[in-house]
Amino acid sequence: MDTVSRLIQMARLQASLDKRCLLAGTTVMDVSEYAEGEVPFHVLLDGTCTLELPGRRLELRPGDVVLLPRAEPHRIRTAGAGRAQRAVETPGETFDTIRSPAGEEMIDLFCGHYSYGSGAGTMLFRSLPDPIHVSFAESGEATEVVRMLSTIMRREAQNDGPGTAAILSYLCGALLAMVLRKSNRRPADTALWTAADDERIRGVIDVLLREPGADWSIAHLAQIAGMSRATFVRHFSHRTGMTVGAFLTHIRMMIAADLLTDTDLTVAAVAANVGYHSESAFGRAFRLASGSPPARFRRSAAA
Known part of the structure; x- marks a missing residue:
């Protein structure tokens, strides 16, 4: 199984569409903070708008997708003629529809959220930049796929x-x-380690996911990547936004969370599966990553 598919499987993700926004003129729409375990997203199909976060503004255009892993409250604003107006929400069977009180529609925006049901999901989204702003507007196969998804x-x-x-x-x-x-692939973008565009770094990420319990050294991983040790360390940090050691620990803790949730293995066996010879050392690392000791985490997941 490829890396992205494995991550989504471990996170036990469910997607929900909450609202469709058809906004016109100068409209302001406030989006409240989401609950713990939920990550809001926006998909802009038509028009342009601004997403306002504390201390940051994102200009969105058709084909843009934004994820907000910290689920902070934010604001959507359209810049048209006339005074700013509040949107009107109409409940629906599956999702609500939000429209501006007056004016010709300027944007078509889908708003929803992803729910994750495991500690692996928490760790996945903690490791990603916030916000994640991806554009599918450029030409290419991905654009065609997004266009088809948008049509459906x-x-x-x-x-x-x-x-x-x-x-x-x-x-x-x-x-x-x-x-x-x-x-x-823009210099200003924060690294999305799930989308590392260097095949050599992707190969290392894949092998770490497949064999988290191996006794990995930087020299061994550099050999797999076909780089010198110094070059590998530099490229890895640049492509993933993490040091090699921090990334390896992160992967091990994600897989440990998945094993604790989905198997009956003892904590000692889980520790061994992800490369820890000492159960106490594993417990300290897992508590630091998840906020909970392994046994308590397992009881919470079962409940």
Whole structure:
């Protein structure tokens, strides 16, 4: 199984579409903070708008997707003619529709959230930049796929009939996979380690996910990447945003969380599976990563 698919599987993700926003003129829409275990996202199909976060503004254009792993409250603003107006929300069977009180529609924006049901999901989103802003507007195969997804999403949104919720959930899940493997390749972008665009670094990430319990050294990983030790360390940090040691620990803790949730292995066996010879050392590392000792984490997951 490839890296992105494995990560989504471990995180036990579910996608939900909450609102479709058809906004016109100068409209302001406030989005409240989401609950723990939820990551909001926005998909802009038509028009342009601004997403305002504390201390930061993102200009969105058609084909843009934004994920907010910290789930902070934020604001969507359209810049049209006239005074700023508040949007009006109409409840629907599957999702709500938000429209500006007056004016010709300027943007078509889908808003939803991903829910993750495991400690692995928590660790995954903690390791990603916030916000994640990906553009599929450039030409290429990905753009065609997003265009097809957008067409189906619009069609289902208009029908809002039997099966609509399930269909939109699967489409939003597919969209997340595309975001996690997408690299904008702009110097100003924060590294998305799931989308490392260097095949040699991707090969190292893949082998760490497959064999987290091996006795890895930087020299061995550099050999797998076909680089000198110094070059590998520099490239790895640049492509992933983490040191090699921090990344290896992160991967091990994600897989440990998955094993604690999904198997009956003892804590000692889980520790051994992810490369720890000492159960106490594993417990300290896991508590630091998840905020909970392994045994308590397992009881919470079961409950």
